[in-house]
Amino acid sequence: MQIELTVNDKVVQWEVGNHEFLADTLRSHGYLSVKKACDTSCCGLCTVWIDGKSMLSCSILSLRAHGKKVTTIEGLPKEAEEFAQILSAEGAEQCGFCSPGFIMSVLAMKNELVNPTEEEIIHYLTGNLCRCTGYMGQLRAIKTYLGVA
Amino acid sequence: MFTMLNLVQPKELEEAYQILSEKRNNTILGGCAFLKMGKKRITTGIDLSNLKLNYIQERDGFIEIGAMTSLRDIEINPLLKDNYNGVLAQSVRDIIGVQFRNGVTVGASVYSKYGFSDLITALLSLDTEVELFKAGRMPLEEFLAQPKGKDILVRLWIRKTSCQAVYMSFRNSASDYSVLNVAVSKLNDQWRIAVGARPSKAALAVSASEMLVGEIPSSERIEAAVQKVTEELSFGTNTRGTSVYRKALCKALVRRGILEVMACKSN
Numbered sequence: 001m002q003i004e005l006t007v008n009d010k011v012v013q014w015e016v017g018n019h020e021f022l023a024d025t026l027r028s029h030g031y032l033s034v035k036k037a038c039d040t041s042c043c044g045l046c047t048v049w050i051d052g053k054s055m056l057s058c059s060i061l062s063l064r065a066h067g068k069k070v071t072t073i074e075g076l077p078k079e080a081e082e083f084a085q086i087l088s089a090e091g092a093e094q095c096g097f098c099s100p101g102f103i104m105s106v107l108a109m110k111n112e113l114v115n116p117t118e119e120e121i122i123h124y125l126t127g128n129l130c131r132c133t134g135y136m137g138q139l140r141a142i143k144t145y146l147g148v149a
Numbered sequence: 150m151f152t153m154l155n156l157v158q159p160k161e162l163e164e165a166y167q168i169l170s171e172k173r174n175n176t177i178l179g180g181c182a183f184l185k186m187g188k189k190r191i192t193t194g195i196d197l198s199n200l201k202l203n204y205i206q207e208r209d210g211f212i213e214i215g216a217m218t219s220l221r222d223i224e225i226n227p228l229l230k231d232n233y234n235g236v237l238a239q240s241v242r243d244i245i246g247v248q249f250r251n252g253v254t255v256g257a258s259v260y261s262k263y264g265f266s267d268l269i270t271a272l273l274s275l276d277t278e279v280e281l282f283k284a285g286r287m288p289l290e291e292f293l294a295q296p297k298g299k300d301i302l303v304r305l306w307i308r309k310t311s312c313q314a315v316y317m318s319f320r321n322s323a324s325d326y327s328v329l330n331v332a333v334s335k336l337n338d339q340w341r342i343a344v345g346a347r348p349s350k351a352a353l354a355v356s357a358s359e360m361l362v363g364e365i366p367s368s369e370r371i372e373a374a375v376q377k378v379t380e381e382l383s384f385g386t387n388t389r390g391t392s393v394y395r396k397a398l399c400k401a402l403v404r405r406g407i408l409e410v411m412a413c414k415s416n
Contacts, residue, residue, distance in 0.1 A: 018156040041182040047248045054248040059182040127246010
């Protein structure tokens, strides 16, 4: 079936399968920042925004994106670079495989929470797994980025 | 991976129910996060997204929650934070992550009667009714006791009371399924103790709850009720814990739950 959606401010019409998930659709159209790693909806690597809300694109049927505004990290180059600079300065970036989904969650958190505590930051990001770091560098970077260090 | 031959988005509940009834393998879709881990072969998947069932509102002395409301909405909705001591928000906050909870729905969590459900346990501690399209309104306990049929969960109705409730769970690691979860509530001198992830679906410990009725329970009465919970409910073994371990956890969590409810200010 055909869906029409806005991806990073660009209106697109795509043909999708009945049981096709948005992560696969996005990747097939070149949005390769969207990663899949767990198969159990728990790693957060596929995080994109749908109408401004962070969602697991691996678990959302593509049909449900019809008429919606989807944002991937490719659509937020300025914000992503700003945070990525802080992230690497804290030594928190290693293999980088989880970074696109992680950064989408951090940016969503910035939009949603005002001056979050450390506990609130950790709670908001529980759904983003990283298998390289111990999360401490990332936490320092987030606090610096949000101005709550 | 599950498969779907057809996918429809009905505009009316009647139409959704008709399609659901047509073939054995026609299935209502919730958030699909759990469904996608299975291998179900669905003839027609029925997506309820266009039925305006994503809302939480107050009506006729109840808080009404539409079936397509996300668990994240349960977590951050001001009405649910301000009522029942925020027990519903508390019950869903540790389910994986924000982006997961933004996608999964109340209807699928309750209708599927998942044993691991955190939400059902908390709902059981409140005066909750489910509204099914065909079978109508009934108490959540009654719905949970029925064999699985073909119907559509439309909304939940939770009686608005000044009850105080707490939710507690034990997880082997953050965001994992609960090894065991407990919700305890008190309205005037009536108590409700619900225990879930045993690992079978949540149930009320009716006799234990009755043991707490009346004056402020003494520590002896609390201990007797805690013991009763583990006697009247069944506990099983799975990869997350043994029945013996779950019983021990149950005692600790129920005891803490009762004491915390007693400490709530409006009591």
